[in-house]
Amino acid sequence: MQSRALDQVRRVGDYIIQDGRIMDGQYPIVDEPDSHHIRVRLPACPIYMRGLVHDVDEAVFILPNTGELVIGVRSQENLVTDIEDSSLKGSVPGTEAFMEEGAARVEIILTWGHSLETDPRPLQSVFQVRDGKILTVETNTDQSEIYKSLEKYSRESNGSFVNTGFDVTAVGLNGAGKQVLSIAEGVAYVSGRRIVRQQSMRVEVTEEPDLRNVDAEPHPFTAATGGTQIFKVSKTPIESVRRVVVEKETTETVLHGPFSGAVDPLQHPSVTAILEIKQGGTVYTSPASWILSQGQIDWSPNGAEPSPGSNYTVKYRYNENIQPDAVTRDTVTVTGAANGTNVLLDYAYKLPRIDALCLDMAGAPVYIKGVSAVSRPRRPVIPESMIELARLHNDWGRPPAVQASGVRNVPYDEITDMRTAIVDLYDLVAQERLKNDVTGRDVGAKRGLFVDPLRNDAMRDQGIPQTAAVFGGKMTMPIIPRLHEFPSFVGIRCLAYTEYPIITQPRRSSSKKINPYQTFTRMPGRASVEPSTDIFTDRQTGWTSPQTQSFEAPEGEYISGISLEQRVEKIGERIVQAEFVRQRDVNFRLEGFIENEKLTALEFDGIALPVTAYAPANADGVISGIFAIPANVPSGSKTVFFEGSANTRASCTYVGRGEITIEEYRLASALETSSKTMPQPVINNTVINNITNVNNVSERGGDGGGRGEGRDPLAQTFTLVNARCLSAIRLWCAKKGSNTNAVLVQIRTCEVGMPTSIVLAEAFVPATDLTEGEQFVARFRFPVYLEAGREYAFVVLTDDAEHSLYTAEIGKIDIDTDEVITGQPFTVGVLLSSSNASTWTVHNEADLWFDMLACKFDPVERVIPIGSFKTLKMSDMIVRAGVEIPDPEAEVLIRLTRSARNEIITSAPSQIHQFADYIQNEDIMVEAVLRGSEHVTPFLFPDVQIVEGELQPTADYYTRAIDATDTNKVLVTFDAFLPAGSGAQVSIGVPDSYVQVNVSSATPLGDGVVEQTYIRASYPANNLDAQTKVVITGTPAARPEIKSMRMLLSKV
Structure with a gap:
């Protein structure tokens, strides 16, 4: 009875607290008795273990200050009988039990220990120690359902951020020639998990520059x-x-x-x-x-x-x-x-390089290298499971320049102060407007004065065609883009791998129907489109500024988007840019349709497209063809919907936007269903596909779903000890139903122990692949990366009433061993069933039979040919490729080889390149270099695009015309950066009567910038207006920039 009661308490306790959790007490203290060891003083404190809280005495350990080790507790159980303790004998005189032997007791003693000891007793981890530093004093929270819920709330509402401390300081080179960085103590939240450090930490990094x-x-x-x-x-x-x-x-x-x-x-x-x-x-x-x-x-x-x-x-x-x-x-x-x-x-x-120092969810520092470049080195991509503390601008051989880049918590008192400052700022602006009323309303309307800050095209003369690019406070040479695509490069690419079982539940005693509640909703077809993503968006205008600005991403920043054209609508002083999905032909392939079923509906973002040109489904249920994206579809993530004459439906996702997230790349490239045909009812009828892509559940009518009815699934939860890439799940078919009803297996995330609607990967298994009494493999189209310590579930769905899977249940006989199953078959997960994929029933006594297959990558580097293109006249280049970097060990580089010169250009997946000369009529071969480790791979998504930019040798700009009545002199002043080989010519007058003027005065401003003033005296009285024309010339090696355009009309 006592064991049963203890077990009940333990089950509740384990749901809330994990073994090894310190309930109260002081933090451990670390000091250095010598240069090779640390002394760790562990305080006396209560620690939770197996349903009970035990008092542990203090201890002191001398440990090496290099390498990784674990400090934890060991449990010793002693059986105490009345022989060792006489108080256990009957103590009531006059009764039959007096002085008779009583029930024995189990004494549990917990003591501190560490992983370097030779003690055979198992060690329960409490603290992780790396190079003499305790990584975090928040112990064993990753398995607690309460902490998981708090982590999820914090992750979704705030993301990763630094609460206090964690400042990074560059110490300099040590005696071994390594850069030493110091990370201050503090509190941070990494992907929702609270990381606490009571002591600073030093990180040593070997300088490994790239050379040219x-x-x-x-x-x-x-x-x-x-x-x-x-x-x-x-x-x-x-x-x-x-x-x-x-x-x-x-x-x-x-x-x-x-x-x-x-x-x-x-x-x-x-x-x-x-x-x-x-x-x-x-x-x-x-x-x-x-x-x-x-x-x-x-x-x-x-x-x-x-x-x-x-x-x-x-x-x-x-x-x-x-x-x-x-x-x-x-x-x-x-x-x-x-x-x-x-x-x-x-x-x-x-070469210059920008690296990043990060913190992972275990509290360990992670150094991530960026991509070197002659100019504009690109900072590294930070995995979502980490927080960036600082960016390090390497000055090889000297301490790097540290840029604090971590997102920091802003207290409410500071927010209140900022609000007060903003109110004061508005007041000051209002006072300034009263002083400069005319200039404040429209700088171009004040008589005798014109000012253009050159932030956009708003202030230039809108009625005169002109070619100079104006953006970001400067005027420069325009760049005309040309897009190079690689239609033959399709599918997600990763390192080559072999499969091995990482989690196995090998027992089976009975079977369970996949669809036990028989809520039938027809299984959808599968749809895929190629290409499925596009970073180009159509804009409509005569200006060259937007397309040129795409080639001018700030140093260390991502490309925010590439636009060939834009439409400018002037409403006061506001610029509105209308972006649309680029019109292009898209290939599609549909599976799971009935033989000879015709396609009756095809919609792109709700716009019906013609379907008369497509042949009916073949004997394999496949329909394929090409459709054209219609015009004037706003950019974003779009649903492509298909419906057949037998009511088979399929849908997938197409993403057309300047910036595409990793999750949207995977959604568009790896999943062949969407919320339109796979309704997954959750709170408020909102479906979240692949973490960040949110679609409201909506259907176009009929009985095809979308009203929250869902399908009957079985689910099995699991947790990985180490992060891995999964490729497939092997299940055992106990009974087979109809030969036309398929099985769908999905990997989903979990919340509070229950599967959510977030689908990370899926695999269709046709009924023809099922054999009663035989195993079958549900293989995903591409491996999926799953984090360590996070709970997931694989969910099995079907629209068949008889398809069944083998399970193992406590108290029943194992079919293979003929033994009674006396313990939980699979201890780190549970079996669940549902009638709507939303409300789940937990079966604690049973688990599915399954083999979970992970990937072992070998070799750990792979070169993937993408294609080649021929340049016309390239001075600039944007390399754009969708990649997923799940871990700092993984890396993707795009390698471009100039065949004529045998020169290799190495680029990050999203990087801008400027060349000093035109690359004309050259064949350039494009390859991707994927690097990872035995267990981690990067992913390269299809639709790699190279944007060739041609810098124009000359460009012109016209100011607005200003009333020149009674004007005698016109002064034009601007700040010019004119490297050798470039120039600027200024003409003042009116259309068809411009007069070129020379520089009147020049004042150096530093960094090669010169303030130049041009004066046209004795301005003709018959010129009722005055206007300035600026012509700039340059080369790829000498690119002029004009800033702060001012024109003043004077009577003297």
């Missing part, structure tokens, strides 16, 4: 001939100097050959110039007397020459490879060159 070679960089040698000079290179910091080529000067005595016209060799064959040939007082000139041929003096001309066999002197210069005297991070010291010559340097330098 510079060949033959010229530097003029201005020191005296044979002297020493220090050169500052253009690309720093220097990794190594491969070669230094100098031009030396020498005078050599040469013996003339034995006959006239002979060829005399020189000691140094790499001759660049002969300065003088002399014998006595006679100087011989070229080409009358001699010529230089292959480093030798050829006397074949018929002019004067020394006598055969006589000596003469030759003063000449030659090239020689030398070793530099000294090399620093940005200079090279060279000795021995001739004055006035060039020194050629071949060296490798370290």
